[in-house]
Amino acid sequence: MHHGKDYYQILDIHQGASDKEIKSAYRKLARKYHPDVNPGNHQAEQKFxxxxxxxECLKDPEKKKLYDQYGSNWQQAEQFKNQQGGAGFQGHFNQNEDLFENIFSGFTGDFSHFFDNSDLKHKTNITPPKDIIKNVDVSLEEINTGCLKTITYTALDPCKSCSGYGKVKINKKITCQTCHGSGKVSQFPGLAGKCPTCKGSGSHQTENCPSCRASGTIATNRKVEVSIPKGISHGKKLRIPGRGSAGTGMKMGDLYVQVFEKKHPLFTRDGDHLTVHVEVPFYEAILGSEIKVPTLEKKLSMKIPVCTQNGQKFRLNGKGLPNLNSSKGNLYVIIDVQLPKSIDHENTQLIQEFKNNIEEKHAQ
Ligand SMILES: [Zn+2]
Ligand SMILES: [Zn+2]
Incomplete structure (x- = not known):
């Protein structure tokens, strides 16, 4: 009886399935649900x-036995057994290597993170890939049209000489330094396990990659051209997959380009709407007029009515920024009525007349 997950059901096999059948069932499902085949599909990732x-459990006779006995609590049972120094420990190291090299030949993607136990990590020092974040300054004019920006940055490229593993194959056998050629290491007092470095063979035919000094990566200056979509908002991050820093085994991080909107001398932005202040002499505000209004493209003519007030707001539909619905926001025009800084004798008299006239009408 199984508690929790039914591994047989998951792999669609019967409990008496042979090793070969288990492997073939897994291979079939892995190819179907592998994240490389289903990019961005969270369900497939979970299934994988x-x-x-x-x-991982059923391919190992020891683990399988534990699973058959304890259900999906087999891992606790295994830990318990290991602490006791019991069976099930020997041969523990090389399992994932086999999985890694055989099952996925033909896949190039990053899947090591699906194996949460540390077997693979014994192979080399695994360095995870790194994401990189770069800022880019963009003007409102550039946001209005969309633009291309060149981003320069330093990142780690995978070393081609060693495919990012830091080690290269050579033609002679070198005695394993971890186990000094014995093929065994003692993990617990009195209990010898297979050497994880040489997988028990006592020697290896690899040496540290001279091109990258065994790091698997090489720092390089990169230039990436990024397309900034029109209407993008401040603070938004654009993901450029695979352009971050490499980790072990040519796995690549992502580049994130974060948009910083430059302050504009004329316009302020609210979503896809823009606001602009336009100065109008007081006499035009009183008489009504046709004024010039700046936009992000060209100047427009706009009529203001008789007795336009200071601070009065006008709306120009569709003259703002583009948005994702491929429509455009509005441009709001705020009138700043300007008073003269000085006045000559003749105009003073005219204003005086104006004043007298208004007061007379008021008195009636
Ligand atoms: Zn060794
Ligand atoms: Zn290298």
């Missing part, structure tokens, strides 16, 4: 993790 978990 699940079948991998099931396979």
């Amino acid at each position: 993790k699940e079948i991998t978990e099931a396979y």
Whole structure:
């Protein structure tokens, strides 16, 4: 009886399935649900993790026995056994290597993170890929039209000489330094396990990659052209997949380009709407007029009515910024009525007349 997950059901096999059948069932499902085949599909990713978990257990006779006995609590049972120094420990190291090299030949993507136990990490020092964040300054004019921006930055490229593993194959056998050629290491007092470095063979035919000094990566200056979509908002991050820093085994991080909107001398932005202040002499505000209004493209003519007030707001539909619905926001025009800084004798008299006239009308 199984508690929790049914590994047999997950792999669609019967409990008496042979090793070969288990492997073939897994291979079939792994190719179907592998994240490389289903980019961005969270369900497939979950399914892939699940079948991998099931396979990792059932392919190992010891683990399978524990699973048959304890259900999905087998891992606690295994830990308990290991602490006791019991069976099930020997041969523990090389399992994922086999999985890694055989099952996925033909896949190039990053899947090591699906294996949460540390077997693979014994192979080399695994350095995870790194994401990189760069800022880019964009003007409102550029946001209005969309633009291309060149981003320069330093990142780690995978070393081609060693495919990012830091080690290269050579033609002679070198005695393993971890186990000094014995093929065994003692993990617990009195209990010898297979050497994780040489997988028990006592020697290896690899040496540190001279091109990258065994790091698997090489720092390079990069130039990436990024397309900034029109209407983008301040603070938005654009993801450029695979353009971050490499980790072990040519796995690549992503580049994130974060948009910083430059302050504009004329316009302020609110979503896809823009606001602009336009100065109008007081006499035009009183008489009504046709004024020039700046936009992000060209100047427009706009009529203001008789007795336009200071601070009065006008709306120009569709003269703002583009948005994702491929429509455009509005441009709001705020009138700043200007008074003269000085006045000559003749105009003073005219204003005086104006004043007298108004007061007379008021008195009536
Ligand atoms: Zn060794
Ligand atoms: Zn290298």
